[in-house]
Amino acid sequence: MEIIKAQHVNFYYGSFHALKDISMEIEEKSVVAFIGPSGCGKSTFLRLFNRMNDLIPKTRLEGQILINGQDIYGKNIQVDQLRKEVGMVFQRPNPFPKSIYENVAYGLKVNGIKNQDVIEERVVESLKGAALWDEVKDKLKKSAYALSGGQQQRLCIARAMAVSPQILLMDEPASALDPISTAKIEELIRELKKQVTIVIVTHNMQQASRVSDKTAFFYMGEMVEYGRTKDIFTNPEKEATQNYITGRFG
């Protein structure tokens, strides 16, 4: 069953036509990777799913994006509620200047959960889910900035997972990390897939092939090809895809 459905999406930054007539469906509890050269619109497309592009002035959207059958750009949509359902992990680890515990508890607190026991339970659960618990259980009150980059990124994943989203958007989550941290994140993605639908933007084609069920290739604001990862990497239909994955450009 599809959880995300994009229908003829066009997106403009001012007069720049950033996304051109994109339609796609993403199935529940699957991992979809967006690949493509820089500036091809894959991050822009990802950020439409939790309305993050609303923050950028002078942007315009045409077409529809449905999540669970509901138009998320519709009139009666509460954006903060939507963002609770659609979590996001960013390119660079961006923990708050707070303690590790407070970072994970933040999303729960802003969503009105006041019961400390519930919060604590969710924090522990999320840290365990992000494979970070063993590393931080003795220093939950320490600043999140004391962690390494890879740990910070897993903390950000734990933070996003704490509010129990249905979908997790990941915008190049491992691009600022070393290979070992990257491997841990990838393993985590395979693990989290059991609970949430994951959409991941990546520059790293091996990564896309390792973690995703389906892959979409973007080029110049268009979605050139979308299909099962295995097919895209072994037997792409389009020449542009073929050229990109074999490293001839990008």
Next chain:
Amino acid sequence: MKKILEQSVKYLFTASGFITSFIILLIIFFLFSEGAGLFRNHIIDDGYVVALNKSNPVNTLSANQIKEIFDEDITNWQEAGGEDEPIQVFRLSDLLSIYSEEELGSEYEHAGSKIKETILQNEGIIAFVPKSLLTDTEGIKTMPDQTIPVKDVLAGTEWFPTATPSPLFGILPLLAGTLWVSFFAILIALPFGLCVSIYMSEIASEKVRNVLKPVIELLNGIPSVVYGFFGLIVIVPFLQQLFNLPVGESGLAGSLVLAIMALPTIVTVAEDAMRNCPRSMREASLALGANKWQTIYKVVIPYSISGITSGIVLGIGRAVGETMAVLMVTGNAAVMPTSILEPLRTIPATIAAELGEAPTGEAHYQSLFLLGVILFFITLFINLSVEYISSRKR
């Protein structure tokens, strides 16, 4: 050739750095040496002596007591630690009302002996006379020649630098005035400044900000005397009417003017700090379902708290050191402030108002430098706090 040029430029820069530091140190040294000179002065004016009848059990009098006696606030020796005996104040000018010119001699050559005679005749007398006239002190007790005690200055509550025979240099009223005015100024400027900076950094559109920010920064460039003028013709009469005061010049008027003056500093620094909160922080918060307000007060403000605090402390610094505007609107009464609606006087205003009439090198002059030293320490403390706050790790 190029190398020589580079070398000489390097030396030029080094030299200018050293010269600047040296000049600053020189100024501080000058301030301190003049200020410390106050404590080498005597409590009684130089060349004069305060004399009592030998039968009077009082041996020492503080500067404060001497002033009260000569102001006739104290009229009985009992109040100064002596016996129940009315105090008779005697100044040199009183000599002419007691003795005729013939008795004193054509060139006042008998003045000395007549003074002595007067002192010997009156048990309750206290005489303030030139030392040179009182050469024979048999049967007369002169007050010991003590220097101004540090305690009387730093803990003194009365500022009468021109009183005779013994001026009082208690700095507490001025210090309290300064802190009192600054405190209220910040109390007014802080909420207002924070609101403006939050509005400018988080809510206002780019267009509005592009107009507002230069306007607020323009406030920084207005000379303080203009603020003082504004305070004098607008704020002072307004306060006088509002609170039905006998005079509108009051601590509150000073606080209001200072608040307006400190506002641009607070706003620009705090706004910059909030704008420096990275977009990724805001996005992280919003992506977790936080709304705009939650993001502002749970992420943006905590993230930029050290910058905001620096802005506030710099604003306090501006308020503490401000001279002209405060001088114009606070009424300048050097008394311990009991209410913000009464006239009071700040340290910088005192220096500015009195330095012109204080004779160079004398106690009054030096006391003003001591005030400068105190002010220096206050602002130094403020600047160090700014350094500490802004260097603190998140």
